[in-house]
Amino acid sequence: MQTVYRFEIKPTYQQQMIMFQTLKLCRNLYNWALSERQRVYKETGQGLSYNKQQNLLPAYVKEHPEYKEVHSQVLQDVLRRLDYAHKRFFEKKAGYPRFKNRDHYNSFTYPQVDTVRKTFAKSGYIYLSKIGFVKMIVHREFEPQKVSRANVKYHGGKWYANLTAEISAPPAVGGVNSNGKSVGIDVGLEYFAVLSDGTFIETSKHYRKAERKLAKLQRRLSRKKKGSNNRGKAKKEVAKLHAKVANQRKDFLHKASLTIVKNYDIIVMEDLRIKNMAKNRHLAKSIHDAGWGQFGGYIRYKAERHGKVHVKVNPNSTSQECLCGAHVPKDLSIRIHRCPVCGLVEPRDLVSAKLIERMGLSLLAA
């Protein structure tokens, strides 16, 4: 089974310049390859396959010597990406591939890391051919020798390495179905989580009640005089309820995550560490901010244990886009997504969940 590790990388200024140039060249190649496909189709009525385009690549590079600065496999991957976009279109899973501008082309991929023995030779670094050893923040364990491809992405002013690894799947635990079903999960404010198949998961009522009570006790505690008997008592009470709420939260999260892991084989979530929730001022005090991170962690380790695939995607555009590809901006107060382009009207979290699923699947297939 496959998993994707995502690590932030810290290129030097010099390396960044090369990386931005690589992005630009890859994007130009993508757009050129797309226009070639369109031209050939117009002239002959025939499609241009990935293989044919790949055969044209050396001549293209010869004509544009700046491409010598990009690893050849990275360039091949650009063509593969375009081919995949076309396949999705023909399978009616996506719109017709578009020309990419700078904002919509923000990653490049080394598709065969394992042949490059050097990739993880230096601890704390990733070796990117033509770029060099780039510092990598390894915040969780991973097995370098299992990484098969590396995707380098620029997002929100930072660079990331998305490493696809083949990890051995433990035998499925009893009762766990293997059905190839995929799901996208959007965590939100209205519901704890919304699944792409239309399942809405609510936070348990007990938990909410306990949480409100805790907030009340905490307020009362803050009014008590320091050093007083009453304050000591109130403090104990708060601590007790705190533990209770934490337990209830854990219990709820365990149940919710286990249900999901049992029912789906490929589970796609947003990277919650970078999901921007600060827009809502009530949120900081909500259970959610504590709950989501934990939820993501539970899903991940349960998925690994049950031999399921867990993919994290970038939360950047998942709330502002339509399934048709149109940009549909909406602030948090707007709960219903209405697309002026394709006419889709659905709860916004559901649309997000579907987008998340789609992004995860394309990440796995790319």
Ligand SMILES: [Zn+2]
């Ligand atoms: Zn639409």
